[in-house]
Amino acid sequence: MRVKIVMELRDVPGQLTKAIEPVARLGGNIQGIMHQRERKTPLGRIPVMLVFEIKDKKTLEKLLAELKKNGIAVTQIGESIRGVKRTTILIGHIIHTDIRDTIDRLNGIPGVRVSDMSLAMSELGKDSSARMTITADSEGSSNLAIKKLRQISEQKDLLLITSLEGEE
Amino acid sequence: MRLILVGFGNLGRGLGITLAEKQEFLKKRQGLVPKVVAIVDETGALVNDDGIPSAKFVAMARSGKKVEKLAGAKKGEIVHDTIEKVAADVVLELTPTNIKTGEPGLGHIKTAMKSNKHVITSNKGPLVVAFKELDALAKSQGVEFRYSASVGGAIPVIELARKLLAGNEVQEIKGVLNGTTNYILTRMGEEGAPFDMVLKEAQELGMAEKDPSLDIDGFDTAAKLVILTNSLLAINAKLKDVKIAGIRKITPEAIKLARDAGQAIKLVGAAKKGMLEVSPKMVPLGQPLAVSGSLNAVTLKLDLAREISITGFGAGPKETSSSLLGDLIDLHRTLGC
Numbered sequence: 382m383r384v385k386i387v388m389e390l391r392d393v394p395g396q397l398t399k400a401i402e403p404v405a406r407l408g409g410n411i412q413g414i415m416h417q418r419e420r421k422t423p424l425g426r427i428p429v430m431l432v433f434e435i436k437d438k439k440t441l442e443k444l445l446a447e448l449k450k451n452g453i454a455v456t457q458i459g460e461s462i463r464g465v466k467r468t469t470i471l472i473g474h475i476i477h478t479d480i481r482d483t484i485d486r487l488n489g490i491p492g493v494r495v496s497d498m499s500l501a502m503s504e505l506g507k508d509s510s511a512r513m514t515i516t517a518d519s520e521g522s523s524n525l526a527i528k529k530l531r532q533i534s535e536q537k538d539l540l541l542i543t544s545l546e547g548e549e
Numbered sequence: 550m551r552l553i554l555v556g557f558g559n560l561g562r563g564l565g566i567t568l569a570e571k572q573e574f575l576k577k578r579q580g581l582v583p584k585v586v587a588i589v590d591e592t593g594a595l596v597n598d599d600g601i602p603s604a605k606f607v608a609m610a611r612s613g614k615k616v617e618k619l620a621g622a623k624k625g626e627i628v629h630d631t632i633e634k635v636a637a638d639v640v641l642e643l644t645p646t647n648i649k650t651g652e653p654g655l656g657h658i659k660t661a662m663k664s665n666k667h668v669i670t671s672n673k674g675p676l677v678v679a680f681k682e683l684d685a686l687a688k689s690q691g692v693e694f695r696y697s698a699s700v701g702g703a704i705p706v707i708e709l710a711r712k713l714l715a716g717n718e719v720q721e722i723k724g725v726l727n728g729t730t731n732y733i734l735t736r737m738g739e740e741g742a743p744f745d746m747v748l749k750e751a752q753e754l755g756m757a758e759k760d761p762s763l764d765i766d767g768f769d770t771a772a773k774l775v776i777l778t779n780s781l782l783a784i785n786a787k788l789k790d791v792k793i794a795g796i797r798k799i800t801p802e803a804i805k806l807a808r809d810a811g812q813a814i815k816l817v818g819a820a821k822k823g824m825l826e827v828s829p830k831m832v833p834l835g836q837p838l839a840v841s842g843s844l845n846a847v848t849l850k851l852d853l854a855r856e857i858s859i860t861g862f863g864a865g866p867k868e869t870s871s872s873l874l875g876d877l878i879d880l881h882r883t884l885g886c
Contacts, residue, residue: 468810470803470831499809501802503743510803512810540798544812544831545723545838 383412383434383464384441387457388448389426396453400431403447409435428456464516465523466496468546469530471511473539475500480511483533492518493526550877550886551600553587553635553666555628555657556643560671560698561588562610563866564641564873569603571874581881587635590644591653593617593624594631628657633664638886641873642670648763648772648788651678658683662690667884669876671698671869673772677788680779693880696780698872700773701726702863705875706847710781714854719781721821721850725832726773728843728863729757729764730796730816735841738804738813744797756843766795767816767827774818774827781849786825794828807831813839821850 390396397414404411413432420428435441448455475483484495497514515530517523527543534541554561568575568583575581584600592615595601601609609619617624632640640661644654654672661668668687670676675683676699687694697707701724710719725731729751736747748765751757763769771791778786796816807814812831815838819826832839837858840846845863850856862868880886 468812468831470807470814472798472800472803499806501800501806503800503802508798508800510800510806512803512806514810540794540829542803542807542814542829542831544833545817545836546812546831546833 382437382441383432385430385432385457386445386455387417387428387430389422389454389456390429392421392425392427397429399451400429400448400453403444403451404431404433404435407435407440407444407447409433409440409444426454464518465520467515467517467523467527468544469513469515469527470542471513471534471539472542473508473534473537475509475511475539478537478539483530483537486533487515487526487529490517490522490526490529492522550581550583550639550881551586551637552583552877553589553632553637553640553661554585554643555589555632555640555661556645556672557588557590557610557616558643558645559866560643560869560873561590561641562613564643564870565606565610567867567870567874569607572603575874575878579878579881581878583877586637587631588616588619589628589631590616591626591628593619593622594627595619595622596631596635597621598636628653629660632657632660632666637666638884639667639669639877639880641877642668642672642675643873644672646672646674646772648674648677648768651675655679655683658694659686662686662692662694665690665692667693667695667880669695669698669873669880671696671873673699673769673776676776676779677772680776681785684779693883695876695880696776697876698869700776701845701847701859701861701872702728702865703868703871704845704847704859704861704863705872706777706849706859707780708875708879709857709859710849714849714851714857717851717853719849719851721819722774722777722781722847723817723819723838723850724770724774724777724847725815725838725840725845726818726847726863727764727767727770727816728845729761730767730770731840731845732756732843733765734796734799734804734814734816737799737801738808741801741805743801744799765797767793770816770818770827774820774825777818777847778820778825782820782822784820784822786820791825791827793826796829799829808834813841815839 496516651674655675817830
């Protein structure tokens with residue numbers, strides 16, 4: 382699971398190590414650290430936002446306990462980042478044009494995965510319909526995925542319907 | 550205000566009846582006394598310099614006759630001659646749309662402008678084919694040119710943007726601009742019925758043409774999008790610039806899958822700088838564009854007001870009369886005639 386926390390660190394050397402060492406030790410993968418120096422607290426502490434991937438909720442709780450033990454104040458906990466979700470509809474010979482290949486090509490884009498798929502068949506030989514949800518870790522990779530799906534749809538003669546939601 | 554009605558089909562007759570029915574209202578509330586001094590179509594012309602009496606006009610409109618069959622009409626192809634020679638302030642060009650050539654409306658409008666008459670039209674054809682040319686001709690001739698009724702039927706989207714939102718720059722236009730396709734998609738969703746079956750039902754109800762391709766293949770939406778793009782985004786767009794996909798391939802299963810995800814499938818026309826597209830899109834339920842039945846809706850993205858959406862009936866003689874009459878009153882106020 383992907384987690385974002387905000388902690389307040391004293392503005393002295395070695396504080397950040399105290400905060401990130403337990404994350405690494407518990408198998409977490411840090412994806413971003415951001416110091417918010419402009420939001421320094423009245424007691425002179427610096428808010429630091431930490432984004433990391435961690436195994437599960439139980440491990441997260443263990444981590445939060447360790448941080449507390451190290452004297453680190455966590456002000457925002459466990460706000461998970463869901464990524465950028467885009468829902469699309471495909472109509473055509475979805476299975477016969479190798480649905481596996483369609484999904485693999487999308488999953489091949491870094492930071493993109495097909496996170497949900499529902500298929501509805503119609504009469505034999507007629508077009509089937511699918512709803513596909515694509516989750517990406519950024520707006521940029523989400524747009525790349527939609528662009529890729531557009532190309533695939535053209536190659537496979539599928540009608541792609543995207544949503545106005547989230548379109549730029 | 551002296552009017553020439555060009556085209557005496559559903560719209561021409563509808564407008565004639567509305568003018569007669571609202572005679573008192575127009576006089577009292579707007580100070581407008583419209584006089585139809587000529588009705589003309591491809592078969593002939595009926596001219597009455599004093600104005601055709603409204604009772605007579607209504608009877609003629611209800612008879613459903615072509616102009617040549619009306620009492621006192623002159624037969625023959627005399628449209629241009631009538632527009633040119635009959636003394637009038639405004640020509641209402643209401644002939645059927647041809648989005649490929651723009652004719653016969655394009656020629657009628659040019660003749661009217663060249664003979665120094667103001668023009669109001671509901672006809673998409675001339676605007677799609679020659680927007681810039683007509684706009685320039687109107688300016689050089691010093692005449693007014695109004696076309697509210699060409700897009701969105703009763704929805705005053707063009708005037709809304711040009712007048713009430715005049716301080717804004719329109720950045721993007723998105724719209725459900727075709728009632729027939731919207732009706733078909735709505736019914737497919739309600740009944741779970743396939744496209745062909747619902748299209749047939751729509752044709753039987755008179756909601757779709759015998760040759761429905763203009764609507765269902767997206768050309769009508771594209772034509773309206775071209776007009777909106779020219780008039781509101783100030784981009785010189787032509788029909789060939791629009792990437793068009795229609796609704797033939799949509800299945801009831803796809804509509805259900807979309808609905809399960811909180812979305813409706815609509816044929817949407819979208820325009821901004823560098824992008825002109827008509828295609829089926831998913832619209833989140835509850836958003837202004839997720840209108841049902843034969844309704845139309847337009848959302849404008851603006852630099853100051855952010856977003857403004859407007860919904861209403863996009864077709865029908867009475868609904869279109871609302872826009873035509875709006876233009877007429879606007880000309881009356883602008884010109885004082």
